Amino acid sequence: MNKDGILGVQFHDLPELNCPEEITFQMEPIITTLSPLGSWKGNQSNSIASGERLASIKEEIGLQLGGEVEQNLIQSFTSILHLLTNILPEPLLASEGMAIHIYRHNLPIGGGLGSSGAFSVSLAGALLGYRVESGLMGEVRGEDVNRWAFASETILHGTPSGLDNSISCYGGIQEFRRGEDGKEFHLTPHKPSSPLSLLISNTNVPRQTSRLVGGVRDLFNHHPSIITPIFESIEGVVSSFLSSLPAVSIDQLTTLCSINHSLLSAIGVGHPSLDLIVKESGKLGLPSKLTGAGGGGCAFTVMDYAGGEEVESLLRAALKKQGISNTITSSMVGGDGFLFHDSIPLNLSSPVHSSNRNQRSFKMTVLLSTCLLATSLVFFVIGKKK
Numbered sequence: 001m002n003k004d005g006i007l008g009v010q011f012h013d014l015p016e017l018n019c020p021e022e023i024t025f026q027m028e029p030i031i032t033t034l035s036p037l038g039s040w041k042g043n044q045s046n047s048i049a050s051g052e053r054l055a056s057i058k059e060e061i062g063l064q065l066g067g068e069v070e071q072n073l074i075q076s077f078t079s080i081l082h083l084l085t086n087i088l089p090e091p092l093l094a095s096e097g098m099a100i101h102i103y104r105h106n107l108p109i110g111g112g113l114g115s116s117g118a119f120s121v122s123l124a125g126a127l128l129g130y131r132v133e134s135g136l137m138g139e140v141r142g143e144d145v146n147r148w149a150f151a152s153e154t155i156l157h158g159t160p161s162g163l164d165n166s167i168s169c170y171g172g173i174q175e176f177r178r179g180e181d182g183k184e185f186h187l188t189p190h191k192p193s194s195p196l197s198l199l200i201s202n203t204n205v206p207r208q209t210s211r212l213v214g215g216v217r218d219l220f221n222h223h224p225s226i227i228t229p230i231f232e233s234i235e236g237v238v239s240s241f242l243s244s245l246p247a248v249s250i251d252q253l254t255t256l257c258s259i260n261h262s263l264l265s266a267i268g269v270g271h272p273s274l275d276l277i278v279k280e281s282g283k284l285g286l287p288s289k290l291t292g293a294g295g296g297g298c299a300f301t302v303m304d305y306a307g308g309e310e311v312e313s314l315l316r317a318a319l320k321k322q323g324i325s326n327t328i329t330s331s332m333v334g335g336d337g338f339l340f341h342d343s344i345p346l347n348l349s350s351p352v353h354s355s356n357r358n359q360r361s362f363k364m365t366v367l368l369s370t371c372l373l374a375t376s377l378v379f380f381v382i383g384k385k386k
Helices: 027-037 051-065 071-087 090-095 115-133 142-157 163-170 209-222 224-244 250-266 272-283 309-321
Strands: 006-012 023-026 098-105 173-178 185-190 198-202 288-290 298-302 326-330 338-341 360-366 376-384
Touching: 006 071, 023 027, 023 051, 023 071, 027 051, 027 071, 051 071, 071 115, 071 142, 098 115, 115 142, 115 163, 115 338, 142 163, 163 173, 163 185, 163 338, 198 309, 209 224, 224 250, 250 272, 250 288, 272 288, 272 298, 272 309
Parallel strands: 006 098
Antiparallel strands: 006 023, 098 376, 173 185, 198 298, 198 326, 288 298, 338 360, 360 376
């Protein structure tokens, strides 16, 4: 078989994935296996993969790559292949080779910063954008990007809330609320009176979101009368923060971060390394809290309120003494969400040449967490397989 119908996937600047420079798939057997299970019709409302479809994709991945592929890569490839074979039509996949290049910039994986949400939104938007470039649809709508991104998140996490992909897709500072049915959600945009700058500190303590969420669920099931008031208090923290916008005082933000961090620790998602970050930043009068699922990963510190670069240097030095040296400064909270670009940002090199009309790069910025988080980038470049 020639290069037509071959999918090449490259993960750039992602050494923690421990994968070969390029992984290739022959699309013909994948299409043959999945065709009886349905494909995208352009107006399909349910993009979530069935158990039968997921099992078929994973079986084909095993057949083509062998049994030595790590589980996190299998999940990523399953997500890519599910969206690819739904969003792009079979004749296009069978006749044209395709290269997918995935770039990461300042976004730790598994650190509570929503890396999988960023991945999912970029993947969905890039594939839908390629569909537009191929003349198969008129425009890419945010709701379609978010719907397919959520489908990807269900593959990566099982029962995601929809928060990470929604904020990654639409950007800004958003109030996220799930509906009573657990399926619908509502986003309400908010804007502070001035930009907030955050210092993100990565503990490098490994953690698994699904396990932490499962632990909280078990705790609730065994002690609902205790855990329910904690959930209500966490909601109260968020409501107090939102009601203080557009201006929020340092005293109020410090109090809310402290309460929120303690409440999250009470339901079992804290970690001594996160408490250490909160303690060291507190000595300098800076509010901090854990972010994401907790249990390790990252914490953020609000840097806007005092001392500027001098205080930031002091905090970095204090954390480094405690063994926490992996810190990221974000100059702005609340990015633009999913965006298209006609060339690769940040001068990232790529074997895909953006001068070709069928080869574009797709950039998105991501803001995540209950109240605040960070700005980071994920890039997808999709083009014809050389």
